[in-house]
Amino acid sequence: MTLWRIRATVDDRPGYLSVLTASLALRGVNILSVQVHTTEHGAVDDFLVDAPDTIAEADLIAAVERGRGRECWVARSEARGLADQPTRVLGLATRLVHDPDATGEVLRALLGADEVTWRPASAVTRPGIDGTTMLLADPNGGSYTLRRVAPSYTPAEYARAQALLELGATSSRRAGEQVTVVLPDGAELVVRPAVADDLTAVVELHQACSARSRHRRYLGGAGQPTPARLRRLLEPARGLTLVAATTGSGGAAESVVAMANLLAEGDEAELALLVRDDWQRLGLGSTLLRRLTRQAESAGYAALVLHVQADNTPMVRMLRRLSRPTAVERDGNLLTITVPLPPEVPAAAESAG
Template identity: 80%
Template sequence: MTLWRIRATVDDRPGYLSVLTASLALRGVNILTVQVQPTEQGAVDDFLVDAPDTLDEAELVAAVERGRGRDCWVARSEARGLADQPTRVLGLADRLVRDPDGTGEALRALLAADVVSWRPASVGAERGISGASMLLADPVGGSFALRRAAPDFTPAEYARAQALVQLAATVARRAAEQVTLVLPDGAEVAVRPASAHDLSGVVELHEACSARSRQRRYLSGAALPQPARLRRLLEPARGLTLIATSTGPDGTAESVVAMANLLAEGDEAEVALLVRDDWQRRGLGSALLRRLAQHAERAGYAALLLHVQAINDPMLRTLRRLGRPSTAERDGGLLTVTVPIAVAALADRPGTSLAPGG
């Protein structure tokens, strides 16, 4: 006996599945598992079967067609195919919990995809399935593009794959939820992704910062940002916001001492920092910028963008400490700094070099 996978579409009407299974049974085919996936074209039946060695692919296709099946796809399977779909998905979820960076390989295993690649978000890209191609939204930005020779993807497969990607993003976020940074002067701060619950602490951070620090962060004035704007910064639609907190020497309640934003648009991500005045020049800004750059690298962004006042020497020094090549374009008193991230980085742009020693 030989294991085969068979996929076929039948009309979603009472009795049609039994006609198909009866046609297979007449040829000695034993159905081990079956999944029914509703689509607009009918019910897609996915079988794992044990067939006599004398039956070949063409004969199995003929049996399906005699059983009122259409759009038939047949391929040999292996013993591992005996694991049912929920078991396989749970196994892949367990792998992602241990290694969230393995999303691409998990998708390949889940869907038997030939090609899995990550691409930045673009205005014209429409997530979903088109035949044997699939485009999945990545919660951290961009999309996973999948393709296989056959069979066509189904809505149920799309939903499973999207849930797997969402799980990987959640695990990756929680893996980075909180770390303790030890600054060069020995001070310790806790760094974690922000949430809407941090709004009051971030408002206090802005109130504790000098007008000059706020103006350097927002470039448009020193006034306190409205709570609605801060709430959007804490939970960006695409990207990541980190906050750093510290507790007093006597164990008093923690306070937010810095906020670092990475706001993604297309394949680039804009970065901005706000550090409370008494925590500046202590290495905290550099540490936060490095973590944002690492996140951007994992997420596949091509570059970081920073808008910096030309006279903001502390921020320019922080950029140099990042240790990555960068270029800058000047518009009056404002510099737009580009820091390439991905392997296929953006082409060099004309401007002033900010590389270390530049």
């Protein structure tokens, strides 16, 4: 006996699946598992079957067509195909939780893709499926494009893949979620990704900062940003915001003393810092800058962009300490500093073997 995968579309009407299975049974084909994918054009039935060695691919296609199936795709399968789909997906999800960098390999294994690539998000491309091409939004920024020769992707496969990406993004975020930072003067702070519940503490941070510090952060004035704007900064659609907080030892409440934003647009990410005045010049800004730089590199961005006042000497000095090439454009008192990031080849960009 030989294992085969068969995929075919049938009218989504009562009894049509039984007609197809009966046609296969007449040829001695044993159905081991079946998945039904609902689409606009009918029900796409995905079978794993065990067929007599005398039956060839053409015989299986003929049996499907006699059973009112159309758009038939047939391919040899391996013993690993005997694992049911929920078990396979759970196994791949477990791998992704333990190794978020394996996203590309997991997507390829899940969908049998011949090619998986990652690229920065484009404003003109939308996630979805188009025949044998699938475009997935990467929650960390950018998008994955999956291609295979056959068969065409289904909405159910798209939903599974996008759910795995969301899981991988959450795992990646939690992996580096919270660290304790010891500053040169011995002070300890917790650095972690911001959440919506940090709004009150971040409002208090801005109130505790001098007008000069707020002006250097926002450039357009020294006033207090609105809660709505701060809420968007805490949980950006693309990118990451970190907060640094005191540990609240001795029963004292935690206090946010700095906020760092990495806001992505296209293949670049804008970086900005706000450090409370009494915590400046202690190495905290440099710590946040390095962490977000590593985050931008791992996410695959091509460059960091910072808008800095020319007289903001501490910020310019911090950037120099990164020891990276920079390009500087000046417009009056405003410097636009671009820090190219070394290109990395994510696991997703490796060609399928």
